Each structure stands twice: as structure tokens, then as C-alpha cells.
Amino acid sequence: MAIQAHLPLKPVTYLTLLILAQEPTYGVVLLDKLEARSGGTIQLNAGSLYRTIAALVDAGLLTPSEDSAPSGGVGAPRKTYSVTDLGREVLRAEVERQSALLDLARELDLQETR
Amino acid sequence: MTGLPRSASLLIRLHPPSIREPYGREMEEVTRFQLDRVPKGPAGWWAHGRILAGLAGSAVAAWTTVIAAGLSTGADRWTAGLGLDLRFLSRSLRRSPGYAVTVVVVLAAAVAVTASVFSFVQGTLLAEPPYPNSDRVVVAWGSNPTNGQLRDVVSGPNFVDLRDRTTTLEALAALHGDDRVLIEDGRQRAIGVNEVSSEFFSAVRIQPFLGRLFDGRERSPQNGTNILVSHGFWQTELAGDPGVVGSTLALNGIPHTVIGVLPPDFQFLAPAPVWAPLTEEALTSRERYNIHFHLIGLLRPDATPEAATRELTAITEDIAVEYPGFEGWTVLVERLHAASVMSVRPIVWTSAAAVILVLLVALVNLATLFRIRTLQRDEEITVRAALGSGRRRIVRILGMEAVTLSLVGAAIGLLVAPSLLSRIVDLIPLWITIPESAAQVQALRARLDPRVAGTTVVLAALGSLVLTAPALLSAARRRAAPGRSSRIHGSRGTNWLVAVELALATVLVLGAGLLVRSADRMLATDVGVDDQGLLTLWVGNVWEWPIPDQVLYFQQLVDRVEAMPGVESAGIIDYPPFLGEDDYARVYFLDSTGDPVRDLREEWRRVDGGVMSTLGFRMLQGRPIGDGDLVGTPSVAVVNESFARKHYPAGDALGSRVSTHNGAYRDLEIVGIIADVRSHGPQTPAQPILYVPQQGDPRGTVGLMVRVRGGDPMALAPAVQDEIWTLDPTQPAAYPAAVSDLVGQWVAVPRAVRTLVSGLALFSILLAALGVFGVVGFAVQSRTTEMGLRLALGASPGRLRSDILMGTAPLVGLGVLAGLILGLGAARFARSLLYGVGPSDPVAAAGAIAIMATAALLATWLPARRASRIDPSEAMRTE
Numbered sequence: 001m002a003i004q005a006h007l008p009l010k011p012v013t014y015l016t017l018l019i020l021a022q023e024p025t026y027g028v029v030l031l032d033k034l035e036a037r038s039g040g041t042i043q044l045n046a047g048s049l050y051r052t053i054a055a056l057v058d059a060g061l062l063t064p065s066e067d068s069a070p071s072g073g074v075g076a077p078r079k080t081y082s083v084t085d086l087g088r089e090v091l092r093a094e095v096e097r098q099s100a101l102l103d104l105a106r107e108l109d110l111q112e113t114r
Numbered sequence: 115m116t117g118l119p120r121s122a123s124l125l126i127r128l129h130p131p132s133i134r135e136p137y138g139r140e141m142e143e144v145t146r147f148q149l150d151r152v153p154k155g156p157a158g159w160w161a162h163g164r165i166l167a168g169l170a171g172s173a174v175a176a177w178t179t180v181i182a183a184g185l186s187t188g189a190d191r192w193t194a195g196l197g198l199d200l201r202f203l204s205r206s207l208r209r210s211p212g213y214a215v216t217v218v219v220v221l222a223a224a225v226a227v228t229a230s231v232f233s234f235v236q237g238t239l240l241a242e243p244p245y246p247n248s249d250r251v252v253v254a255w256g257s258n259p260t261n262g263q264l265r266d267v268v269s270g271p272n273f274v275d276l277r278d279r280t281t282t283l284e285a286l287a288a289l290h291g292d293d294r295v296l297i298e299d300g301r302q303r304a305i306g307v308n309e310v311s312s313e314f315f316s317a318v319r320i321q322p323f324l325g326r327l328f329d330g331r332e333r334s335p336q337n338g339t340n341i342l343v344s345h346g347f348w349q350t351e352l353a354g355d356p357g358v359v360g361s362t363l364a365l366n367g368i369p370h371t372v373i374g375v376l377p378p379d380f381q382f383l384a385p386a387p388v389w390a391p392l393t394e395e396a397l398t399s400r401e402r403y404n405i406h407f408h409l410i411g412l413l414r415p416d417a418t419p420e421a422a423t424r425e426l427t428a429i430t431e432d433i434a435v436e437y438p439g440f441e442g443w444t445v446l447v448e449r450l451h452a453a454s455v456m457s458v459r460p461i462v463w464t465s466a467a468a469v470i471l472v473l474l475v476a477l478v479n480l481a482t483l484f485r486i487r488t489l490q491r492d493e494e495i496t497v498r499a500a501l502g503s504g505r506r507r508i509v510r511i512l513g514m515e516a517v518t519l520s521l522v523g524a525a526i527g528l529l530v531a532p533s534l535l536s537r538i539v540d541l542i543p544l545w546i547t548i549p550e551s552a553a554q555v556q557a558l559r560a561r562l563d564p565r566v567a568g569t570t571v572v573l574a575a576l577g578s579l580v581l582t583a584p585a586l587l588s589a590a591r592r593r594a595a596p597g598r599s600s601r602i603h604g605s606r607g608t609n610w611l612v613a614v615e616l617a618l619a620t621v622l623v624l625g626a627g628l629l630v631r632s633a634d635r636m637l638a639t640d641v642g643v644d645d646q647g648l649l650t651l652w653v654g655n656v657w658e659w660p661i662p663d664q665v666l667y668f669q670q671l672v673d674r675v676e677a678m679p680g681v682e683s684a685g686i687i688d689y690p691p692f693l694g695e696d697d698y699a700r701v702y703f704l705d706s707t708g709d710p711v712r713d714l715r716e717e718w719r720r721v722d723g724g725v726m727s728t729l730g731f732r733m734l735q736g737r738p739i740g741d742g743d744l745v746g747t748p749s750v751a752v753v754n755e756s757f758a759r760k761h762y763p764a765g766d767a768l769g770s771r772v773s774t775h776n777g778a779y780r781d782l783e784i785v786g787i788i789a790d791v792r793s794h795g796p797q798t799p800a801q802p803i804l805y806v807p808q809q810g811d812p813r814g815t816v817g818l819m820v821r822v823r824g825g826d827p828m829a830l831a832p833a834v835q836d837e838i839w840t841l842d843p844t845q846p847a848a849y850p851a852a853v854s855d856l857v858g859q860w861v862a863v864p865r866a867v868r869t870l871v872s873g874l875a876l877f878s879i880l881l882a883a884l885g886v887f888g889v890v891g892f893a894v895q896s897r898t899t900e901m902g903l904r905l906a907l908g909a910s911p912g913r914l915r916s917d918i919l920m921g922t923a924p925l926v927g928l929g930v931l932a933g934l935i936l937g938l939g940a941a942r943f944a945r946s947l948l949y950g951v952g953p954s955d956p957v958a959a960a961g962a963i964a965i966m967a968t969a970a971l972l973a974t975w976l977p978a979r980r981a982s983r984i985d986p987s988e989a990m991r992t993e
Contacts, residue, residue, distance in 0.1 A: 027140045028147045045148070045165055046141035047129060047172025051179075054133055079140065 006059065006090045007097055012042055012052055017061065017083055017091045024065070024082035027053070053081060061087035118146050125169035130180045145169065203515055210487075216884065217483055218523040221574060223877060224476035225527025229570040230535035231469040233563040235462050243451045245318050245380070247412060252419055253453045254286065254409040254426055257446040263801075264446060265453070268407050270392075270400035275433055276409070276445070277313065282417040282425045285316035288392055288407035293815070294365040295655050295846050304652065304848030306386035307365070311397060317412040324348075325359035325374030332391035340391055341370045345378040347387035363388075366655060367844070401775060402437055410450065422447040439700055439715050460946050461867050464625075467940075468874045471622050473577070475878045478615045481581030482885045484516055485608050486892045488585040495589050509586050516586075520578045524571045532562050541866040608892070612885045613929040619875075619882035620933025620966050621940060626868075626875035627958035627965075628941055628948060633868040635950030636861055642791035642800070643691055644730030647682075648853035649820040649827035650690050653838055655846055657814030664812045667842070672724060674837050675820055680830055682821040685725025686808060690817030691793035692856035700775035701804055703761060708781060710773065716757065717801050718774065720808035720816075726752070726788070728821045736768050736786030743807045750807065751782035755790045757802035778810030795860025797949050815846075819853075827852045867947065879969050882929075886973035890922055894981040902986040911982030918978040919971070926970040930963055937962065 009017070012034070019025075019033045031049055034042050044052070056062040064079040083091065126141045127134060133141075148165055152158045207214045245251060254276070255265040268276070270288065277286040288311040293304040315327040323345055331337050341363065343352065352358050352372075362369040365388070376389070400406070413422060426445035434440035455462075488495075495508055653671060656664045668686050675684040689695045699718035702710035723741030731738065734755060743750050751772060758767035767787055773780045790800035808816070818838075822830050831850035838847040894901070901914060941953035951958065 027144045031144055031147070045168030045172060046126065046144040047133075047169045047176070049144060050137040050141050051133060051172060051176055054137060078143075 003086075003090050003093050006061070007094055009090070009094045011038075012044070012048075013056065014091075014094060015042065016052060016056065017087055017094075020062065020081055021083045021088060021091055024080045026078040026080045030081070056087070057081075060084055061090055118142050119149070121166055122149070122169060125166060125173060128170075128173040129176050130173075132180060133176050199511055199514060202511065203518060206515070207519075213483065213487060214519060217480060217519040218526065220476050220479055220483075220881060220884070221520055221523025221578070222526035222530060224473050225524045225570055225574050226530040226534050227874065227877070228469050228473050228574075229528060229531040229562055229567045230538055231465050232566045232570065233531075233535055234538050235466050236563045236566050243454075245320055247319060248451055249449065250413040250415065251318060251450045252283070252411045252413055252422065252447050253450045254283075254411055254422070255446045255448075256430075257444045258442050259444070260442050268409055268445075269402050270397035270407060271402040272430070272433060272440075273311070273407055273409060274394075274397055276426055276429055277311075279429045280411075280422070280425060282414060282422040283317075283411040284414050285313045286409055286411040287311045287314035287317050288397060289314065289410055290392070290406050290408070291386065293652065293846070293848060294388065294390070295367070295844075297364060297367070297844070304846045305365075305388055307388045307390050308386040309390050309392045309396075311392045314410065317410050319412075320377055320380050322374040323377045324356070325372070327374055327376075328389075328391050333394045335393050335395050338391060338393040338396070339368060339370045340373045341365070342374045342376055342389040343372055344376050344387045344389075345380070348375045351387070365390075411447070419447045419449060439713060460944065461863055464867060464944055464947055465870055465874075468622060468625065468871050471618050472874050472878050472881075473573075475615055475618045475622075475881045477574075477577040477581050478611055478618065479881045479885050480520075480578050481585070482608055482611045482615065482888055484578075484582040485585040485611065486888050487515075488512060488589050489608075489892065490895075491589075508589055512586050512589055513582070516578060516582045517575075520575060524574050527574075528562070528567055528571065531567065535562060538870065541869060608889050609925050612882075612889045613925055613932070615882045615885045616926060616929025616966060616970065617933035617936060619878040620930050620962055621937040622871070622875040622878045623965050624934065624937035624958060624962040625941065625944070626872045627961045628944075628951060628953065628955055629864070629868045629871050631951045631955060631958055632948045633861070633864045636796050636864055639792065639796035639950075640789075641692075641793075641796055641857055642732065642789050643853065643857075645692075645854040645857045647822050647824065647827055648729070649822060649831060649834065649850060650693075650853055650856070651818045651820075651831070651834065651838075651850045652815060652848040653686075653818045653846065654815050656812075659814075661811060664814070665809050667845075668722065668808070668812060668816065671818065671838060671841055672722065674841055675818065675834055676724075678830075678833060678837055680823055680825075681834075682823050683724055683728045684818060684820045685728040686722040686812075686816045686818055687725045687729070688720040688808065688813040688816050690819060690853075691729070691791050692795070692853060692860065693817070694794065696793075696801075699779075699804065702773040704771040704773060704781065708771065716804055718804040718806060720811070720813060721805050722808050725819055726805075728819045729791075730821075731791065732789035734787045734789055736784075738786055738788070739805060739807050743809075749779070749782050749810070750785045751779075752786040752788060752805040753784055754788050754800060754803045754805075756800050757804060758787045760802045772804065774804075774806070776811055779806050782806060795857070797860070797864070818847075864947070864949065879965065882966070883969040883973040886922065886926070886970050887976060890918065890974045891977040891980075893921075894918065894977045897981075898984060901981050901984050902988070905982075905984060906986035914982045915975075915978040918981055919974050922970065922974045926967065926974075930966045930970075933966070934959060934962065 015034055015038060016030065019030060019037060025033070027046075027049060031044060034044060034049075053062065057064060061084055062081045063084050064081050066079060122145050123142065126138055126145065129138070129141075145165065149162065152161045152165070242248060243251075254268070256268045256272070257264050257266065268288075273286070273288045277288075280286055290309045292307050292309055294307045296303050296305050310328065312328050312330055312332040315329070320327070322342075325342075327342065328340070332340055343358070343363075348354060348358060352361075355361070358372050359374060361372050363372060364370070370390070411422070413419065423444075423446055426447060430440060430443050430445050434443065491512075495512075498508060498511075654664075654668065656667055659667070672684045672686060675681055689697050696717050697719065698715050700713055701716045701718070702713040705711050721739055723739060723743065726738035736752070739750060739752050753761075753767060758765075761767070762770060767784050770784050772782050772784065774782075788805075791803075792798060792800050818834075820827070820830070820834055828850065835847040835850065838845060904914060905911070938954050938959065941948075945953050
């Protein structure tokens with residue numbers, strides 16, 4: 001699928017890709033970081049979190065990898081999710097799209113008028 | 115970390131497998147993590163609930179995505195081969211046009227018949243009556259179960275007593291249909307008037323279109339000339355004048371004041387153009403034994419018709435103590451709508467039942483046709499399966515053909531249905547049977563009930579789907595064993611379908627046979643009047659004239675009419691037979707000294723000297739009333755056979771003496787006995803009737819009976835009217851009618867049912883024959899090789915034919931026998947429709963067997979003949 005077909009990214013998807021591009025991690029940590037980085041505006045339940053993850057995996061933007069043991073060595077092994085090369089390209093394209101929009105906003109000097 | 119609550123675990127499991135399977139375990143972990151962070155106490159409960167609600171919402175959203183994706187993929191897949199299949203469908207139908215046309219015609223006919231008959235049922239029995247509180251508006255009848263008079267009218271004084279004493283009815287009103295004379299261009303025109311007591315609109319609570327309705331004010335004589343006009347009359351005759359209220363109309367030469375216009379949708383009993391009040395005086399001054407009035411009431415919300423029946427009967431019993439002669443009389447209260455549709459109910463339901471049978475026969479027929487079609491395409495399906503067509507594809511190709519043909523058939527059926535409905539409305543004279551909703555029935559003519567039409571199409575589609583499903587499934591199953599031929603096995607299933615079809619058709623044929631025989635018996639019944647070449651008119655409006663002037667006027671009128679060319683004789687009777695109106699007298703039976711020994715309420719008629727011979731009454735004993743029988747002492751009377759049998763069982767009626775409540779008719783000697791006249795149609799037994807000379811006290815308006823020499827009596831009607839107006843242009847000559855048409859109206863309903871059910875039976879015979887033809891034809895086709903071989907080996911064509919005919923015999927025998935048993939059982943429920951034949955009439959049963967066997971024989975004969983003409987060498991090559 002062409003990169004443009006994924007754009008624009010929904011806020012949850014965008015933030016998920018950004019967080020995982022920084023460092024691959026597993027569900028619980030991702031949930032925590034989503035909430036922290038969005039300033040509390042994104043609060044997901046397990047269902048919506050994994051529906052987002054499943055959609056990104058199906059689209060080839062994320063890839064799961066089996067972690068050998070959870071932290072502390074207790075419990076079942078966990079999957080960590082990392083951004084694929086395609087995912088990075090899509091993320092880059094989204095950042096460019098947003099920065100172009102930001103430039104436009106700056107040209108209009110919206111901050112002054114506020 | 116704590117354990118996961120069962121509710122959360124369940125909600126996670128409710129997610130679709132595409133989410134649940136790869137991520138379920140992690141979802142549980144994340145949820146547990148979230149729940150662990152929830153604080154204790156009420157604030158925590160809220161957060162806890164929010165997490166669970168989020169999971170539930172997520173499950174719904176996930177499933178929605180999955181289903182939407184599935185549908186879109188399915189639709190893509192379905193449309194992919196659609197164009198190809200449609201092309202294939204049209205090619206395959208072009209190759210077998212007979213099959214396509216048969217299916218379409220069968221379904222179109224079934225849908226048309228069902229939609230129109232059920233629209234008719236909807237419009238008559240099930241439609242909401244055109245007045246408010248329809249579940250509380252009742253009719254109260256004078257009823258005498260011991261002498262078979264269940265629903266009779268009531269006298270004015272009895273009405274007043276019932277009205278004043280009832281507590282179960284909020285209002286009770288009297289109603290009487292009459293005529294008044296409106297003078298236009300110097301000539302009189304009779305117009306229908308519904309006379310109602312002032313309580314009428316308290317019982318039937320409609321709102322006036324203009325002005326006001328009758329209320330308590332119309333009880334007093336000074337308001338007796340107030341009238342209401344119908345919306346139609348106001349529009350057509352009064353030019354829709356908005357200032358009509360307060361204007362006057364001269365009825366019977368007396369100015370009447372229009373006080374209101376009735377609403378446009380109001381049709382009640384006889385839809386009369388003018389409504390006039392019955393003042394209290396008019397009600398109480400009438401003879402208690404002269405019964406005239408229909409009683410219409412409004413039940414209290416907490417009362418039932420049964421409670422009102424009990425109460426009004428108790429009041430009638432009290433009246434009987436005061437006024438002898440009402441012994442045995444009760445009151446029957448029933449809902450007006452139920453009473454109105456009562457006479458058509460068995461007819462309408464019989465038609466509906468017949469239509470359901472036809473629909474079933476048609477659907478079974480379609481199932482047979484589809485099955486044969488599938489079996490005929492056996493090889494094609496096998497080849498398709500071998501070439502890799504999936505089960506779904508095969509079902510789709512066969513199913514699409516069935517659905518397309520069904521839809522085309524249903525569409526044609528719906529197009530035809532309105533004209534069929536119009537025919538049915540024409541066929542069944544509803545103005546006789548449902549006067550209450552005459553307007554609704556007329557409206558019915560114009561449109562098919564959309565709910566009924568929709569339901570019919572859905573039922574036909576579902577029916578054909580359910581019935582074709584076995585054929586489709588068996589075709590699909592054959593993919594598992596593409597090499598195996600299922601023709602023999604398949605045709606056995608088809609045989610059962612045909613047996614069912616034959617059985618259902620036999621039920622209808624038997625029912626039609628019973629109705630035909632019943633109607634024939636009815637039409638052959640002697641009504642006691644020679645109704646051919648007989649004309650009747652309502653004449654006279656001389657109520658206020660002195661009796662000698664009345665007698666003179668009627669005598670001159672008869673003389674003038676008798677002198678007309680083309681008239682054989684004429685005479686006068688106060689209530690002509692077949693118009694549905696009767697009159698009653700209190701009859702005192704006298705002993706040899708002239709003292710009354712007992713008295714009873716009986717029907718009576720006032721006649722002149724010429725009417726008995728004009729009507730063609732048959733004298734059994736004695737002589738008729740003659741012109742010389744002027745009233746005086748001693749005067750004479752004639753009785754009918756029923757009267758003589760009831761009151762003089764020893765056969766001593768002639769010479770016996772009777773008196774009546776009417777002072778003009780005292781001490782009458784019975785001088786003749788005439789044969790009974792069935793004045794309510796051939797199916798209703800005659801009541802005892804006393805005939806007296808009218809000269810004593812003529813009725814102000816009477817029936818003039820005119821016997822014409824040959825030809826249509828109606829052709830002479832204008833000349834007779836002119837003659838009456840020549841004598842006195844201010845007198846009415848209204849409602850001319852041929853007596854044969856009046857008699858015909860009484861048998862119109864049974865005739866109509868006979869026509870309708872016979873038509874349906876014929877259609878079902880055709881369908882059943884088609885089924886037999888299809889099945890036998892297919893059996894012959896699939897055994898072509900065998901037939902050819904037998905012919906080649908020396909079998910005679912006759913032998914082949916008889917083998918095929920004999921092979922079908924058990925199937926036909928079984929179907930017809932089952933139908934006969936079912937039909938004889940069902941006929942017991944339709945007993946009320948039969949006249950002169952029992953439900954297990956052997957002639958009808960034998961007729962049904964003969965008709966069905968002949969139809970089956972013909973349907974078998976054609977393919978059998980084809981089989982016997984097979985060219986052996988051709989037949990061998992076909993395999």
C-alpha cells in the first residue's frame with residue numbers, strides 16, 4: 001500500500017508510532033506512555049489499544065516480537081512491538097504533512113491574531 | 115497483581131477472533147494493570163465501570179468492522195460472477211420458454227387472487243367502522259328465539275320504555291329509513307330520509323361538518339322540521355353553499371330547516387341524503403304492536419353487550435306484563451359492526467379459505483416445477499460441479515432463476531390485482547350486506563390494500579423460497595458425488611408434491627361442488643310469486659288524507675295503470691315482497707261467539723282486490739281478496755299456508771274468524787289460504803301472514819305491482835310513472851324495480867360465492883393438472899431410452915401408454931382420497947353457507963372425484979401418448 005494511503009494518521013495511531021519509534025515496548029508500557037505523552041487526553045482500554053495495534057500490524061507498520069521474559073522474571077513472555085521500515089516512512093510523511101500545515105499557519109500569523 | 119474479574123474476562127472474550135486470539139492474553143494483562151490502578155471506594159467504582167464499558171464498546175466496534183469488511187468482500191465476490199450468471203439465466207430461460215411462462219403465470223395468478231381477495235377481506239370485515247367508539251356502539255334487536263325471529267325491529271313505545279329504563283347504555287336511539295318527497299320542476303322526487311330520535315348523535319358521536327347535530331331540542335314538536343343533510347347531498351344538490359345552515363327545503367310540501375351538514379366520511383346503515391328527527395310525540399303516538407325502529411345504542415365503558423342484553427330483556431319482560439303479546443320476546447344487543455358484517459362473514463371467510471388453498475396449490479405447483487427443472491438440469495449441474503463450480507455458485511444459479519421468475523410473476527400479479535378486486539366488489543352486492551360501510555367498499559374498488567399486497571408478495575416469495583429450498587439443496591449436495599444421477603430418487607419427491615397438490619385441489623373442487631349444488635337448489639326454490647314481467651313502484655304520500663280519499667286515489671291509480679297498453683293487471687300491497695320490509699299486527703283469534711280466545715303478534719299485509727292475481731299468488735283453498743271485499747261486517751281475510759298450519763293445525767282455517775288491534779279490521783272471516791311467499795328470498799322460510807282488504811285503513815304509501823305483457827317490465831316503468839303523475843303530479847312514483855331483480859338480490863350473495871369459489875376451483879384444477887403433466891412428462895422424458903428399448907423389443911404403444919397411466923393411478927388415487935377426506939371435514943364448518951344439501955353430499959363428492967380423475971387422466975395422457983410415439987432408434991441414440 002502506498003505511504004500516502006495511510007495518511008492522515010489518527011492522533012492515537014500517530015502517537016503510538018512515535019512512542020514505539022523511540023523505543024519498542026509492550027502493551028502495558030505503551031498504554032502508560034500514551035496517557036502521559038497525550039497529557040491524559042488519550043485514555044484507552046485494552047480493547048481499543050489492541051484494536052489499534054492489530055490494525056497497525058495488519059497494515060505492516062508495526063511488527064510484534066516475542067520477548068523472552070517479562071521484567072522481574074514473573075509471568076508469561078510478552079510481545080514487544082516495534083515500528084517497521086514502512087512504519088517509519090509513514091511516520092516521516094505524517095510529520096512532513098503536519099509541519100507543512102504548521103508553516104501555513106505561521107504564514108497566516110495566527111499566533112499574533114489570537 | 116490481582117486476578118481479573120469475570121466480567122472483564124467475558125468482555126474480552128466477546129471480541130471477534132481476529133482480535134481475541136492474537137491479543138487476548140495481553141488484553142487481560144493490560145486490563146488487570148488498569149484495574150489495579152483504580153482507587154478504592156466510590157470514585158473507584160466509577161473508573162471500574164468505565165473500563166468495563168470501554169471493553170464492551172470496543173467489542174461492538176470490533177465486530178462492526180469485521181461484519182462491514184465481510185459484507186464488502188461478500189458483495190465483491192457476489193457481484194463478480196453476477197453479470198455472467200445473468201447472461202446465463204436469460205439464455206437458459208430463452209431455451210425453455212414454456213417453463214418460464216408457466217412459472218410466471220402461476221405465480222401472477224396466485225398473487226393477484228390472494229392480494230385482491232384479502233384486500234376485500236381487509237376492507238369489509240377488518241376495516242375500522244366509520245364512527246368513533248366503534249367497540250361500544252351497539253344495535254339492540256327485538257328477538258324471539260322460540261319462533262326464529264332473532265333480529266327484529268322494535269316499536270316506538272317499547273323503544274321509549276327501553277331508553278328511559280336502561281342503565282347499561284349511555285344512550286339509546288331509534289332509527290328508521292323512510293322516504294320524503296322533494297318537489298323539483300313541479301314533479302315529485304322521492305329522497306331517502308333517515309329518521310332518528312334525538313339521542314342518535316349521543317350514541318354515534320360524530321362531529322358536524324357545518325352547523326349542529328340533533329340534540330335534546332329535537333324531542334319537541336316545534337323542532338320536528340329540523341333536518342341534517344349529508345355532505346354528498348350538500349355538495350351536489352345544494353351547490354356546497356356555505357350558508358346552507360338556516361335555509362329551508364320543502365319535504366312533502368312542508369318547509370324543513372337545515373341545521374347542519376354531516377361530515378363527508380360518515381356513512382351509516384342506509385346512506386340517506388337527509389336526516390330528520392323523530393320527535394317524542396312521533397315515537398309514543400305509534401301503536402305498540404307496530405314495529406318499525408332499529409335501535410342504536412352506546413354501551414357504558416364498563417358494560418358488555420351481554421349485560422345490556424340481560425338488562426333490556428328484563429325490561430321487555432316487564433313490558434310484557436303490562437301489554438300482553440310480548441311474551442317470549444327478548445332483546446339481543448350486539449356490536450353494530452359485528453351485526454353489519456355478520457351476513458357476509460361466512461362468505462368472506464370461505465373466499466379467504468379458498469384463496470389460501472389456491473395459494474398453497476400454486477406454491478406446491480411451483481415447488482414441483484422447480485424440482486423438475488432442477489432434475490432436468492442434472493447433467494448441466496454435474497458438469498458445472500466437475501468444472502469446479504462451488505456449491506454456492508450452483509445454488510445461486512438455480513436460486514436466481516427461481517427468484518427472478520417469482521418476482522416477475524408477483525409484479526404482474528400486483529398489476530392485475532386491482533381489476534380483479536374491482537370484479538369481486540361488483541360480484542358481491544355489499545350494499546345489501548354491509549350497508550354500514552358501503553362507502554368504504556366503494557373506496558376499496560379503487561385501491562389494493564398496500565399492507566395486503568406487501569404481505570402477499572412477501573408470503574409468495576418466502577413460500578417459493580421454502581418450497582424450492584429442497585430442490586436447491588439436493589442440487590448442491592450432488593456436488594459431493596457428481597457422477598451419480600439422482601433423477602429416479604428426485605422424481606419420487608416430486609410425486610409426493612403432486613399428491614399434495616391433487617389433495618388440496620380436490621378440497622376446493624368439492625367445496626365448489628357443494629356451493630354450486632346449494633345455489634342451484636336455492637334458485638330452484640319456489641318463492642310463491644311469479645316474478646317474471648312484474649314491476650313494482652312506491653306510490654302515494656297520502657297519510658294525511660281522509661280514508662275515503664286515499665281509497666279513491668289508489669283505486670283510480672290502479673284503474674289508469676291497468677288501462678295502459680302493455681299492462682296485464684295491477685294491484686296494491688302495503689309492503690311488497692322481497693324489499694325486506696314487514697309489518698305486524700296484533701291478531702285476536704275468535705271463537706264461534708266472536709269472543710277472543712287468544713291473541714298473538716303476527717305479520718299482516720293490506721292488499722287491494724287485484725294484487726293477489728297480479729303477484730301470481732297460488733290459492734290453496736277458498737278464494738282471494740276481491741274488489742268487492744269492502745270492509746264492513748262481516749269482512750274477510752286470507753291467510754298463508756304457514757298461518758293456517760300454525761293456528762289451525764286441524765285444518766279448519768277456512769271459515770274461522772279473527773280480529774286485529776286496528777279498529778278497521780274486526781271480526782274477519784278467513785275465506786282463502788294461499789301458498790307461502792318467501793318474501794326474504796328462497797333461503798328464508800316464510801312467516802305466517804294475514805292478508806286483509808286495504809280499503810279499511812290504507813297505508814299512506816304503498817307498493818304498486820304491475821304485471822306487463824312480455825318483455826322487460828322496466829321498459830314500461832317511465833310510462834307507468836307518467837300515468838301516475840298525470841293523475842296527480844304532486845304524488846310520488848318512486849323506486850321502480852323489476853321484481854325478478856329484487857328476488858335476484860336475495861340470492862346474489864350465494865351466487866357470487868358460487869362464482870368466486872368455482873373460479874378458484876377451476877384454477878386449482880388447472881394447477882394440479884399442470885403438476886401431474888409436469889411430473890409424468892418428466893418421468894417419460896427420463897425413461898426415453900427404456901421406452902425405446904421396450905418398443906424395439908416388440909412392446910405395443912398401447913401397452914406403454916397403459917403402463918404410464920396405471921403408474922400414475924396410485925398417486926392420483928392417494929391425492930384425491932386425501933383431499934376428499936379433508937374436504938368433507940372442512941365442509942362441516944361451512945354448513946351455514948349450504949342450502950338444501952348436506953356437507954357430505956354424495957353427488958358433490960362423486961363429482962369432485964370424477965373431475966379430478968378426468969383432469970389427472972388428461973394430464974397423464976398427453977405425455978403417455980408422446981412416449982408411445984417414440985422412435986426406438988432415436989431413443990437409443992439419446993443416451
